[in-house]
Amino acid sequence: MSIVVSALGYTYHPGTPLETVALEDISFQLEPGQWISVVGHTGSGKSTLAQHLNGLLPPQRGSVEVDGIPCRKGEGRLREIRRIVGLVFQYPEQQLFAETVFDEISYAPRNWSCPEQEVERRVRTAAERLGIPEATFQRSPFHFSGGEKRKIAIASVLAASPRYLVLDEPTAGLDTTSRKELLALLKELRSSEGLGILLITHDLEMALEMSSRILLLHEGRRFFWGTPDELLPELTERNAVRLAPPDILALSSRLLSRGCSVPLTWDWETLANALNRDPSFILRKNEADECAS
């Protein structure tokens, strides 16, 4: 039971002047209960990858398998795959259409012909998980704020009770509080229901904090695949992947360079390397800071 992606490749508009290679030779696995973060700069192929995980795009090269079912054109169980893998698109609040919050959240389970009682139970559970009060069920989803709309949209995906949840930049455009809330909620879903989570983000800090594994994409290729601990030493070439290292690392590095003890897995030279500066630079900068103050 897992999502297995092997040697996946995809090209948009092949054979035309608009040809774009979006993915090339991507392999990884996602198991239930696991948390994978896919990071990469804009245009590195993250969204294209997400659409392969539930059969919206059939692989042109390589293969994708969801719990043993191959995602490919003409596969009769594609709808089954789409139920198993819940996909939350970027800015999911733009897909809202129903008259009431209840109808919106029940859209997915009804599409999969759930009996009406079961639909109601699922809507309640999903809404509760996302902190949508029952009192709002009969209101129009368009009357909520951006963050709340997004919660409704995510609840509508959860209501199909997927085994895996793929989220494309779910925190983009949210304020810090809503962002933290959403991440806490995903953590909770993962531990309580054993959901496999694949989170797409360009926020390295979030990825380093949450994931069991990180997949770093660069121009459609797999630049890195491994645990967060293994990622840091690789980041020396971070300019090539155009991702800013988390501020917290810069801070830790400065603390370490002053001889403070910081509970991190890495020694400060690795850290300084990751920040692409030689250690003495940070030392000198600190001295300069001290002189200034």
Add this chain to the structure above:
Amino acid sequence: MRFLNHMTFGQYIPTESLIHRLDPRCKILATTLLLTGIFLADHAVVYILWGVALIVLAGASKLPIRMVLGSARPVLILVLFTGLLHLFFTDGTPLVSVGPLVITREGIRLAAAMSFRLVFLVLFASFLTLTTSPMELADGIESLFSPLVRFGFPAHELAMMMTISLRFIPTLLDETDRIMKAQIARGAMLDQGNFFRRLQSFLPVLIPLFVIVFQRAEDLAVAMESRCYKGGSGRTRMNPLCWKNSDSFALLGVALGIVLAECADRNLSWFVTPLL
């Protein structure tokens, strides 16, 4: 699944070709002439010549011929429909009859001629948009209509509206594709059932699309106003249009081609019967 990937109609493909570099006014006039020429043609032979001309033009503009031909795809249904109508409902010498339906000699001719005309119309029109950016197109139209401004004709506004609509066609197609995918991911079945079922199951796509369209229109209006857009008079251009000798030659060439084709069309009647 690639839902809306085959849409090339109305798209601009920048390749550095001679045809791309022509003045938009030249291309608009030439296209108008070509469209007239197509409507004047009666013989299958002449339509074949037009086809050859299209292939030559596609080569000259460095566009793959498949892409140029692909732009007729969206109207194929329409072509088929009008073709069938003409095929079955034209009076004349009966050839075959299938039940109540009678196919006449004139019907076949009319159907063929109309289908050819429609297809070539779309092909040449989309060839214009393939080789001319929406900006240039609007500038060209504005410039061509500018003599009418003194009679109150809104040349600039027309051009601006056109630019904006053309500019947003690909964006809207992308948005539609994205929303369709999102609803399919939530289990929507968009391609099943009869017409009304389909229409109904399309509501989850149409409603968000409308919301997005209005939002975009609003944003655009605000953005234009906040940068003091106030219509055409007194606005300067970054790239003023410039009619070159090559434009005169190209236009002349096209005009000559059409005159020749029309002459051939008239005189062919001596040898072969025309479609019309």
